[in-house]
Amino acid sequence: MEHRHVDAPGLAAPVGYTHAVVAGEGRLVHLAGQIATGPDGHVRGTTLAEQLDVAAGNVVLALAAAGGRAADIVAMQIFVTDLAAYRSARRELGRAWQRHFGRHYPATGLFGVTGLVDEAALIELMAVAVVGAGGAGVTDLDHVQVAAPPGCEAEARRFYGGLLGLAEIAKPEPLRDRGGVWFAVGGRALHVGVEDPFTPAAKAHPALRAGDLEALAARLAAAGAVVRWDDALPGVRRCHTEDPWGNRLELVAAGP
Template sequence: MSDTPLERINPPQLSAPSGFSHAVVAATGTMVFLAGQTALDASGRIVGHGIVEQFERALANLLAAAAAAGAAPCDLAKLTVFAVDVDGYRAHAREIGRVWKRLVGGDYPAMSVIGAARLWDGAALVEIEGIAVVGRGRGV
């Protein structure tokens, strides 16, 4: 168990969550707002041909921004995923879940997936933004 100030809430009267938490309570800590990240490499080019590859790069970019602000993966409280092909995202949910487990672990934030007609970079298939809460004595 980490020293994150987050409590993940999944009430029994709601459907069992898979890959997200219904609610996340932050009792204390510093909020870190994470800008939307796509599959950009360091030179500013979108990399990855499919939704899974781009999700992995976008998530890695988000985690890098979080780490630079002092937040660990377990500090993620809320994520929004924007996908240009929600059906494709759902079709690859198991693969995306494996990427999540490898990069983040078993902690799930409150999370939404929203369909978007287009993202800022036309080659981007997915963009991820978030909020992290860093506990006292760590990070920011």
């Protein structure tokens, strides 16, 4: 069921918000308050409209990282340091809002405050979303598949099960005669499927998180696997290796 926006007939007509939102089934996502900070941590913009533009973009980025989109927001709290300035800038604020949220108006509250965490901040947005409710869009990842040549099962169990430490899961009966092996990866799955003729994937690859990446990389190297460290992403400890058939794999250190 998709989110349903409800406006009560006995209340004044809402402008720029909805009286109530009946959330569809999905995953509840609470977003931290977002002010108009850029990637450098400094507040951008000197007017309410300029800062709303940046803060709204930050909300969308944070929600996207959780697998959501603007239409998934069901509630929003807006904190401003100057209510009079907010009221006088509604036209500009509306344009900034629509650049990021379109004409999606969640259940919203507006609050005047004496100050925000950064002295330069004029506005802060705090949103709640329900992700994956209805619609025809993709809501999650079920599994990834890597290809392998016929007769791959023993090597798949040695590499993915023994070296990478993945637990094997039983293939459904109708698919067992196709060969290959399935493994659990967190709440998802990795399928090793048979392809004939087989060509290894040198570019496309799954990325797997490791609790102790250094130890796993050492175990792979000791077993004769190639381990290539990659520092192209700042703050991300990762390396690349190959499975027994030459498929590229990325291994990423789990976050704190």
